[in-house]
Every structure is written in structure tokens, then in C-alpha cells.
Amino acid sequence: MRQHKLPVRIYYEDTDFSGNVYHAAYLKFFERGRTEFLRDLGIHHSELAEQGIAFAVRTMELDFVAAARIDDLLTVTTEVVENSGVRLTLAQSVYRAETVLTRARVVVVAIKTSGGPARLPADLRAKLNLP
Numbered sequence: 001m002r003q004h005k006l007p008v009r010i011y012y013e014d015t016d017f018s019g020n021v022y023h024a025a026y027l028k029f030f031e032r033g034r035t036e037f038l039r040d041l042g043i044h045h046s047e048l049a050e051q052g053i054a055f056a057v058r059t060m061e062l063d064f065v066a067a068a069r070i071d072d073l074l075t076v077t078t079e080v081v082e083n084s085g086v087r088l089t090l091a092q093s094v095y096r097a098e099t100v101l102t103r104a105r106v107v108v109v110a111i112k113t114s115g116g117p118a119r120l121p122a123d124l125r126a127k128l129n130l131p
Contacts, residue, residue, distance in 0.1 A: 002079070003077050003078070003079040004036065004037040004077065004078045004079065005075050005076070006032060006033045006036045006037075006076040006077075007073060007074070007076075008029050008032065008073075008074045008075070008076055009071070009072075009073055009074075010068050010070050010072045010073075011070070012070055015069070019070060020068065020069055021072075023064065026062065027060075029074070029076050030060075030078075030094075030104050032076065033076035033092055034078055034090065034106070034108070037078040038124075041124065041127045041128070042127065043123065048121065049113060052113050052114060052118075053110055053111070053112065053118050053121060054110075054113050055108045055111070056108065056109055056111050057107070058087065058108065058109045059107040060104055060105070061104065062102065062103070062104050063102065063103040063104075064101075065101055065102060066096075066099060066101045067101070068094070073096070074094050074095060074101065075094070075096075076092065076093070077091075077093045077094075078090055078091075078092050079092075083128065085119050085120060086109055086110050086117050086118065086119055086120060087107055087108065087109045087120075088107070089105065089106070089107050090104075090105070091103075091104075091105060092104040092105075092106055
């Protein structure tokens with residue numbers, strides 16, 4: 001699977017009193033990256049919901065390497081590094097040009113909107129070349 005890239009511009013609302021991006025804003029950037037990664041594969045959250053399936057973050061490890069600031073143009077990268085029938089492990093990073101600012105290892109699981117685990121949708125498994 002190729003690496004997905006999403007450009008993100010930093011706005012005033014993303015920063016804290018110091019002028020740096022507030023740490024929780026990176027969670028939004030990573031969420032957008034995962035959503036657009038799926039969208040580019042033709043998988044839409046609204047369609048999954050109609051099938052009674054959603055994704056939930058199970059685990060997230062973050063490493064804040066350097067700060068982003070207002071007006072920066074960043075790139076969020078997303079790629080699958082591990083998978084199973086109900087979960088995907090994703091490596092995500094935020095870059096400014098070639099400089100890594102933040103890294104994340106994210107485990108997402110498929111769940112039934114009515115509760116409990118679900119297998120990853122067949123079309124997603126096919127698009128990711130998963131068994």
C-alpha cells in the first residue's frame with residue numbers, strides 16, 4: 001500500500017498562547033489524514049455507518065519531535081504497517097517540508113455501531129490486499 005499524503009495549513013485556531021500548534025490539534029490532523037486515506041480508497045465513513053460499521057481508535061502513541069507554527073504548510077502521511085481481520089495499525093507523520101514534526105502509531109478497529117467488534121469491510125480488505 002502506498003503512503004497517503006494530505007496537506008494541512010496551520011491557522012490561528014490551531015495554536016496555543018506560545019504561537020506553537022497546540023498538542024491536541026495534531027490528533028485532528030491525524031484523524032483527517034486517516035479519513036482522506038480511506039476516501040482515496042473509495043471508503044466513506046457515511047457508507048460504513050449505513051452498513052452498521054465504524055472505526056474506533058484503540059491505541060495511539062505520539063512522539064512530538066518539533067513544533068509547527070501559524071501559517072506553516074504541513075503534510076500528514078498515513079500508511080498501513082500491520083493488519084488483521086478487525087484492526088489496522090497505521091504509521092502517521094506530520095512534516096514541514098522534509099522535517100518530521102510529529103509521529104504517531106495508531107491502531108484502529110472496526111466496530112459495529114450497535115456495539116462489539118466487526119471484521120474490516122470486504123471492500124476495504126480487497127483495496128488493501130488483505131485476506
